Amino acid sequence: MKKLSIIAGNCVLESESISLETAEFLVRMSEKYNFNLIYKSSFKKDNRSSIGYFSGLSIEESIRIFEKLKDEFNLTLLTDFHNLYEFDTDLVKIIDVFQLPAFLCMQTELTKRMASFKKPINIKKGQFLAPQDVGHIIHKIRSCGNDKIMITERGTMFGYHDLVVDPRSIYELKQFGFPVYFDAGHTVRRYGIPSHSIQGGMKHYVPTLSKAMIAAGADGIFVECHP
Template identity: 40%
Template sequence: MDYSALPNIKFADANNFFLIAGPCAIESEATAMEIAERVGEITDKLGIPYIFKGSYRKANRSRVDSFTGIGDEKALEILAKVGDRFGLPTTTDIHAEAEAAMAAQYVDVLQIPAFLCRQTDLIVAAAKTGKVVNIKKGQFLSAAGMEHARQKVLDSGNDQVWLTERGTTFGYTDLVVDFRGIPTMRRLGSPVVMDCTHSLQQPNQNSGVTGGRPEMIETIAKAAIVTGADGLFMETHPNPSEAQSDAANMLPLDQLEAILRKLIRVREAIL
């Protein structure tokens, strides 16, 4: 795994998976700092390279009255503060071409949401910032089909691109993970991340609030390690039921360390 584009990442020489973790959305500075500090303590103890994640704005909502954020500039400034205070690389998702250069001033990795993985102008704009571009595979797309999204980054002069598996639409209100997709995308030549929380969403509920199965996070993560994932993505929160976004599928923060310890043992067993 090449971490050269993330000079402030810890444990770059560790033979371990990397972790992208944080709240779904930036809700407040206090919550972001609490999560970053605790996950940082855990990953320091376990020797896991860690990237803090938080969405500065949630653009893909089921209802118009759903929480979208606390303000773009305010949330981006919190992301920058987290990175500075704890010496961590940070990431957030972007939704439109104009957001790429703005967000790149505050974070180290730009994430392309799954529904937008075919948006050429968005991907090109992200690539041209020179930041790492993490493209989530669309719920409607095959793993092999991500070759073209990846190539857009390379053709824009940026070779720092990651691909993230986050499940495939199954019926109208569920997702499934085809773990053949991890080695398939790895063969394209880029690091592959498993999104262990969004892959357990149950979207399109009649209530207008997405459901989830967080009790399966550990299972998804173990299978991802076995099938060769380079990194894991987990949204976590001290009190998921009180989270402003994706409350139904986030991992309780106090469960993270135990799961990561098991995943390290799984990785050691297959090496």
């Protein structure tokens, strides 16, 4: 049986202590349940719905925390990039997997710059995008000489404030020949409602949808979490 891979971590870096606690917990779980772990945490959430929401630490502080995580736990690190200037920082040296955000997955210059570093790229499929159309993003990345690609299904818009998950999407995405992950957290979120609100998500669907997507052929699960 193929070993499951899980991309997990805090939504965004909050502090050194929370990051280390989360990493220690996830490493322990990966050893207990025998799965491959990729540690994910954004250094900045540039797509917050409200300007009043916490969006991250400074780049300098984020780099310091990422380095600490790698030194203490030897983690494979994943973070997302939203702006071209971020590629001019030392983030590109410490981060192992670059993530193309769902809302920005059609941005050509961002995609090409990301691909130019020849590091693995996790494409977050936009909620507005048909799975077959991810092929255009893949072509942009491969045109830069980068074949290190992962794809994450994060649901499809279903009217206002709702998403649905179609298992057929896993099949279609697998046809490209790259690993496919299922975002188990964002797919049950309700856009526009804060995460701390009980109406902000339907977490009781996470186990069922995760098992369904693995059964449909997903190679792993993407989930943001706290210990």
